[in-house]
Amino acid sequence: VVVTQSPxxxxxxxxxxxxxxxxxxxxxxxxxxxxxxxxxxxxPGQSPRRLIYKVSNRDSxxxxxxxxxxxxxxxxxxxxxxxxxxxxxxxxxxxxxxxxYFGQGTNLEIK
Amino acid sequence: xxxxxxxGGGLVQPGGSLRLSCAASGFTFSNYWMSWVRQxxxxxxxxxxxxxxxxxxxxxxxxxxxRFTISRDNAKNSLYxxxxxxxxxxxxxxxxxxxxxxxxxxxxxxxxxxxxx
Numbered sequence: 213v214v215v216t217q218s219p220x221x222x223x224x225x226x227x228x229x230x231x232x233x234x235x236x237x238x239x240x241x242x243x244x245x246x247x248x249x250x251x252x253x254x255x256p257g258q259s260p261r262r263l264i265y266k267v268s269n270r271d272s273x274x275x276x277x278x279x280x281x282x283x284x285x286x287x288x289x290x291x292x293x294x295x296x297x298x299x300x301x302x303x304x305x306x307x308x309x310x311x312x313y314f315g316q317g318t319n320l321e322i323k
Numbered sequence: 324x325x326x327x328x329x330x331g332g333g334l335v336q337p338g339g340s341l342r343l344s345c346a347a348s349g350f351t352f353s354n355y356w357m358s359w360v361r362q363x364x365x366x367x368x369x370x371x372x373x374x375x376x377x378x379x380x381x382x383x384x385x386x387x388x389x390r391f392t393i394s395r396d397n398a399k400n401s402l403y404x405x406x407x408x409x410x411x412x413x414x415x416x417x418x419x420x421x422x423x424x425x426x427x428x429x430x431x432x433x434x435x436x437x438x439x440x
Contacts, residue, residue, distance in 0.1 A: 311382075
């Protein structure tokens with residue numbers, strides 16, 4: 213099951229909102245009722261860090277300007293007001309079906 | 324504090340072997356599935372393999388099946404990836420992750436593997 217992100221490049225002005233779409237080729241609802249769609253952020257030269265798990269659950273220490281939403285096959289990561297530290301590549305990842313699959317990544321840069 | 328520290332990467336010739344290790348600390352290792360994910364230079368992320376808490380279940384992506392073996396030693400809080408018959412396409416940074424494929428959370432800093440003659 214493939215997940216496809218858009219856009220792949222996202223130039224954003226500081227303080228402005230940003231949104232990344234992640235669409236799956238099949239429903240990501242697991243037989244246990246959970247939807248295993250996660251979001252990760254990778255800054256240049258660093259390993260990825262998880263931001264959001266199971267669609268909308270924000271990890272500890274993640275600013276509340278980040279939010280995840282969606283269901284079934286369509287999911288979105290939103291940043292309410294972009295800050296300089298938000299630059300890098302964002303990946304969605306489906307963990308419902310084997311093998312797990314990461315989106316191509318969305319490169320967020322500051323205009 | 325959760326820490327995952329990979330080691331064992333390096334330069335290897337096509338057809339060669341490497342064994343990666345991941346030393347875990349800051350959590351009860353034996354309570355968690357563990358995984359390996361790789362990232363080719365300048366590319367995205369690719370899942371490699373998972374292993375259950377007691378090592379009784381292991382899963383691999385098709386591209387490494389039969390060549391890579393994931394294992395763990397709960398007494399040593401360590402995860403391993405034995406890689407045989409390496410190909411140029413296996414060149415990547417390999418990351419150790421806490422968790423299985425559903426909700427993996429922490430990542431190590433990665434260890435680079437280069438397959439080249």
